[in-house]
Structures are given as C-alpha cells and as structure tokens.
Amino acid sequence: MPGGHPPKYQPLSAYLAAQPGDAVTLSFTAIAAILGAPLPQTAMKTAFWVNRRSAWGMPGQARAWAAAGWRVGTVLLSLASPTVTFIRAGVDSTPSPAGRPRPTPPASARQRRRPGTPIAEG
Numbered sequence: 001m002p003g004g005h006p007p008k009y010q011p012l013s014a015y016l017a018a019q020p021g022d023a024v025t026l027s028f029t030a031i032a033a034i035l036g037a038p039l040p041q042t043a044m045k046t047a048f049w050v051n052r053r054s055a056w057g058m059p060g061q062a063r064a065w066a067a068a069g070w071r072v073g074t075v076l077l078s079l080a081s082p083t084v085t086f087i088r089a090g091v092d093s094t095p096s097p098a099g100r101p102r103p104t105p106p107a108s109a110r111q112r113r114r115p116g117t118p119i120a121e122g
Helices: 010-017 028-035 060-067
Strands: 023-027 070-076 083-088 091-095 101-103
Touching: 010 028, 010 060, 023 028, 023 070, 028 083, 060 070
Parallel strands: none
Antiparallel strands: 023 083, 070 083, 091 101
C-alpha cells in the first residue's frame, strides 16, 4: 500500500466479505457511504461494473469485489437511484422461484452445446 493508505475500494471489499447470503443490492448512494467518497462519473457507464480482466488488468473496483468473493450480477443505471446487485462468486444470477439466486450447477450437470448450434434464449 503506497503511503500506508488502503485502496479506494477496500471498504467495499470488506463490506461484501461480511455479507451473508448469495446476493446484495446496493444503491450508488450506499456504495458511496461505504467508500466514504462519491463514485466517479464513470460508474454511470456499464463498463465500470465489468467482472472480467482486460488486456491492462482488472480495474481496482472489480478487484475489490472479486477479492471478497463476489461479482456484479445486475446494474440498473436508469433508476432515479441507480443500483448494483452483487452475486456471490459461483452462484448463478438467474433468480429461483423463491427470488433467490441459484447455485451454479457443476460443469458435468450443465447442458453441452455443439459448436455452431444457436444458444436458446430463455
């Protein structure tokens, strides 16, 4: 840690690590309160919330939720108060009938698809 200061998104990582359950939805206002600073303007763009590594590495905010064992499931930017739903890593974000995320089935249980066949939209 340069200068002895924790990374900007460390408080979010700590918050998520302490959460029970498989999903947590936070408003941007709540995330700013957790961070102790406002989110940057780029948070209003979907690209800010990607879970993947790019050619230049994983952004600091994505490293924070990944380090805590979470990923972004849904981002709703069109609301008066935008929200992001974090899903525990390894959990399918498709809601179950009870409205809770489903555990991701093991690879052996997933349906296999032949190359070139269309993916069914559900």
